[in-house]
Amino acid sequence: MKTLRQFSLKPVLIIIKINSTCNPSMNDLNTGNRLKGVTPIDNQNGVTIIVTDGTLKINFYWDTDGNEIINFNGFNFSFGTNNLLTATDGTNTYTGTWSITDTNGYIDNLSDLKFDITFTPPINFVEIIDDWEIIDNSSSYIKLKDVVGSNGGTDFLAFSKN
Template identity: 40%
Template sequence: MKKIKLIPLLAMIFMLNVASMCSNDDDSNSLSNSDPVPVINTMSQGTWRITFYEDSGENHTNYFTGYNFTFGTSNVLTASNGVDIYTGIWSVTNSDTNDDSPSNDLDFNILFTSPTNFSDELSDDWDILSRTDTKVELVDVSGGNGGTDYLTFEKN
């Protein structure tokens, strides 16, 4: 029972650590508003689906077909396709908090521990390219291989 309670705590520590490692080297296309509240309010309303996911030039949107995402309170992120339900965590943070060179952008943080497609592909600190009440476009430039990933959520 203690292990079950420990997993969310470890996941939150991971997310805070990821948010603190942000730098301004990938901010050229970021939304330049440093207030996370409007993004949090937008994502907390209704359910969302992934309409585009590209990993280093390869379209893998099909990994997430049929899943609805709920960005809930207490940073709980739920993905469900009617049969399978996966739980992760999410947050929107101002990357200026721990940046050596403040960039005045927001990071959209996602963490799943399973399944592999979710944990390997979605878990990251994404930069926000654009946001409306029904669509959020995210980008991540990998530090390791330098590839660029794109992720788009649209409201159902």
């Protein structure tokens, strides 16, 4: 006569529990819980601190066809609360908005962040409206790029602390 052996479900439950914790939850993506050893909002917060701490100037602007920094000489940029962006040269003041968004929820690379800038006229300021890719940053600067249209031209924009 054959006997029926009992087996434990504990190993099966442990495997199920391990698998269910491998995928990030929406809570992980939204709150800053650690993923891949990186806090998703650390990079975003770091860039926000750079641009909101004091004023910045554009020290490089390459619009696909050439250097256009001359259009921004003398302007100081303030990236303020409530996403208010102000540029002034002491005589003229222009306003816009700014924001930083992530493209995939993990933000483990700077390229996962988009730095959005909008401005109202004059035309020089309208030209920098875009969702820029952050390519580098430090405590004193932020470097951005944008691939333009289907022809593949690339714009570069860099802000540095005053």
